[in-house]
Amino acid sequence: MEKDNRPNILFLLNDHQVHYGHGMQGVRIQRPRFDSFAKEGVRFEHAYSVCPLCGPARRSMLTGLYPHNHGETINDKDHPFDREVYLDTLYENGYENYYYGKWHAGGGRAQDHHCEGFCYPSYNNPYNKPEYKSYLERKGLPEPQIRIEHNFTSYFPYESMEEGSIYRQERDWCNEHASGVMLTPKETHESFFLAELACEKLRELAENKSGKPFSMRVDFWGPHQPYFPCQEFADLYHPQDIPEYPSFREDVAHNNKPEIYRSEDNRMISENGKLLYPNPVPLEVWQEVMARAYAQITQLDAAAGMVLDALERYGFAKNTLVIWTTDHGDALACHGGHFDKRSYMPEEMLRVPMAVRYPGRVPEGLVSNALVSNLDVAPTILEAAGCSFQGRVDGKSLLGVAPGTDHSFRSYFVCETHGHLEEHQGRALVTQRYKYIYNREQLEELYDLCLDPYELRNLAVEAAFAPLLTQMRGVLREWIKETGDRTISCP
Numbered sequence: 001m002e003k004d005n006r007p008n009i010l011f012l013l014n015d016h017q018v019h020y021g022h023g024m025q026g027v028r029i030q031r032p033r034f035d036s037f038a039k040e041g042v043r044f045e046h047a048y049s050v051c052p053l054c055g056p057a058r059r060s061m062l063t064g065l066y067p068h069n070h071g072e073t074i075n076d077k078d079h080p081f082d083r084e085v086y087l088d089t090l091y092e093n094g095y096e097n098y099y100y101g102k103w104h105a106g107g108g109r110a111q112d113h114h115c116e117g118f119c120y121p122s123y124n125n126p127y128n129k130p131e132y133k134s135y136l137e138r139k140g141l142p143e144p145q146i147r148i149e150h151n152f153t154s155y156f157p158y159e160s161m162e163e164g165s166i167y168r169q170e171r172d173w174c175n176e177h178a179s180g181v182m183l184t185p186k187e188t189h190e191s192f193f194l195a196e197l198a199c200e201k202l203r204e205l206a207e208n209k210s211g212k213p214f215s216m217r218v219d220f221w222g223p224h225q226p227y228f229p230c231q232e233f234a235d236l237y238h239p240q241d242i243p244e245y246p247s248f249r250e251d252v253a254h255n256n257k258p259e260i261y262r263s264e265d266n267r268m269i270s271e272n273g274k275l276l277y278p279n280p281v282p283l284e285v286w287q288e289v290m291a292r293a294y295a296q297i298t299q300l301d302a303a304a305g306m307v308l309d310a311l312e313r314y315g316f317a318k319n320t321l322v323i324w325t326t327d328h329g330d331a332l333a334c335h336g337g338h339f340d341k342r343s344y345m346p347e348e349m350l351r352v353p354m355a356v357r358y359p360g361r362v363p364e365g366l367v368s369n370a371l372v373s374n375l376d377v378a379p380t381i382l383e384a385a386g387c388s389f390q391g392r393v394d395g396k397s398l399l400g401v402a403p404g405t406d407h408s409f410r411s412y413f414v415c416e417t418h419g420h421l422e423e424h425q426g427r428a429l430v431t432q433r434y435k436y437i438y439n440r441e442q443l444e445e446l447y448d449l450c451l452d453p454y455e456l457r458n459l460a461v462e463a464a465f466a467p468l469l470t471q472m473r474g475v476l477r478e479w480i481k482e483t484g485d486r487t488i489s490c491p
Contacts, residue, residue, distance in 0.1 A: 004094065007358070007384050008320040009215035010311060011377070012304050013061075015054065015102060016224035016341075017297060017326040019047070019351040027241050030298045033305030034353065037324060041357030042366045042401060048413055048430060049328040050375040052341055052349035053420050054123075057327040057374060058105035062086060062113075064378035064395040066416060068485045073418035076122060078107035084389045086378040087113040090215050093387040100197045101126075101219030110217070118197055119219075126190045126221065127169040135193050143168060144188040146180045146228045150289055152339050153177035154267035177266055177339055179227040179292040186230040190221050191303035199310040206314035215381070218307055222300045223330075225340065229295035233302075237294050239287040245333045246454040247346075248286070251277050252336045256458040258442035260424055261335055263342040279337035286333050293332055318359050321384040323398075325354040325374050334454075343417050343424035345437055346455055350415050350428060356398050358384065363403060370401050370409040371430065394483060407432065414479050418487065425488045429476050436460075436472035438491045446472065 050060045055075040056067035062085045063070045071079035087097050091114035099110035099117040102124070110119040118131050126132050127144060136143065146167040153159060158175035161167060167180070186192055198218045205214060252261040252275065264275040279286075304324070311317045329349040331338040341349055354372065356362055361384070375395040382388050383397040401409055415428040425440040435455070437445035446460035446469055459465040477490045 003211050004213050005319070006213045006386055008213050008316055009090070009095075009381050009384065010307070010320055010322045011215070011217040011381070012307065012322065012324040013101075013217065013219045014223060014300060014304075014326040015219070015221055016328065016330050017353060018329040018332070018348050019353050027237065027243065027294070029294045030236060031301045031353075033301045033308065034324065034355065037308060037322070037357060038355035039365050041322070041355055041364060042362050042368050042398070044354040044356075044368050044370065044372045044398075046369050046371050046432075047325065047352050047354035048350050048371070048373045048415055049326075049352050050373050051416055051418075052328045052345060053417065054104045054327050055106060056418070058103075060375050060395075061327070061377045062105055064375065064389065064393045066375065066394045066483055066485070067418065068416065068487045069392065069394060069483065072106040073487070074420065075104070076106070081106065081108065081112075084391055085113050086381050086389075087115055087215070089382060089387055089389060090385055093385060094212060095385065096210070096212050096214045098198075098201050098214060098216040099219070100194045100201075100217070102221050103219070117201070118194070123173065125169055125172050125174050126193065128172065132190075132193055135196065136188070139187060141188050142184050145183045146226075147183055148178055149180040149292070150285060151175070151178045152266040152268045154265065159267065174226055176225045178225070179289045181234050181292070182228045182230045184230070186232055186299065186302075189228075189230055189299060189303070191300045192306070194218055194220060195303040195306040198307045202307075202310045202314050202316065206316070213385070215385075218304070220300055220303070223293065223296040225293070227289065227292035227296050229292055229299045233295040233299040234292060236298055237291040239284070239291040242287040242290045242294070244283060245290075247335045247456060248283075248333050248337050249278065250336050250456060253277060255456070256443065256461045257335070258344070258439045258445065260342065260344045260426070260439060260442060263344070263422055264338055265421070266339045269337060269339060275336050275338065277336055281337065286337065290333055293330070321356070321358040321361075321381065323354075323356050323377055323380065325377070326352045327374065328352065341420065343419045343422060343426065345415060345417055345426055345428045347435075347449070347453065350430075356380070358399070361399060362401070366401075366403060368401055368406055369432070370406045371411075371413040371432070372398060372401070372409065373413055373415075412475060414476065416485075427476060427480075427488060429472055429479070434468065434472065436469070436476065438473070438476060438488075440488060444469070444491070
């Protein structure tokens, strides 16, 4: 069979991973494989999620559209797939698609879009699936066991999970608001399970030599909570070394923050759906939770590294576009001490890690400050594959980023939220320096990200910044008009 010289595509997607890089002092999160990978391509230091919520962001990565244009505006809305999906387009243009891991982009699953692999509908839990059980048996591995250290949730049936107890992830839905240590070998963690599936498929593709290019997506459940790293990675971070996060003690009820920042329903830190102040949980507990969160990021980094090694080992690396990013960030311990995410839009939830490697096509070793987004994933993949969507595209191909083009790629980017566990409409307009957030029927926000990276001083309430506030409102109005956003009125 005649060889098709179009590039292969590898998309590595983490879930819920924060970019703790904007001024964070103290303990550095260890991501050696991501760091080495980024040096082989372009590392984007100002990458943003299109929406700080799984479902909308993941649908945007499939379609290149803003959530208001593809319709999946909240988790599990299950809006029909009535817009083009890059997986279908690749298949129609001769690609073989393989998908391993989490879906959570609305109804159905990856197999509905011409993909082979391991994927279940919605969020789901891989630990109770027959494929995972078979993997344990093949590898001679025990069932995973977790020693619970902290349990923040008030949700049934997890509210009675005791500290020190042994937890087995047997239900479709995991307890998301817990932390602890997985007592079984690292290979029992979902990340290594998915990495193994991907590596095995790469081996098969190398042996079969079909001549067709392939796309592969490895979609990890982590480092999304529950924070359950294995002991090997937990030992890398000592809780007492984790510094207090700069906005941890912020009184969001009295520091010129919109009311949405108070939304919280974890039992240890809230009452009647509102975040308590001062935070009633000792800093020592938060340090323990954050240490486990950091360890889980490092653990996932190692698992993803297995896939990159296999790509090299089987001879695919030189002709493969690799994108590595996440769907959104994590609000852990920020702005008064939240545990998860809600409808507010701080940098911790919007700014994400992202790097792209494509030998011979993107610069090697470039650190870019261009305003980019996971909205740009689908257009990038399709341009590399030599095809495109027929209809509207809101994102831009990252293949156009080159040295000296940071400021010309985008002058601004807009992130959107349609609420999470409550109704809320918000839009965040980010420039190279400033960030403006319109919260419908709530206080506006304006921050100087250069001088105030943790967003502790809301300039929107200061008279001296009224001209800038007016200017940012005008830019947002133009964006609303240009993108056809009918879900929110102009500020």
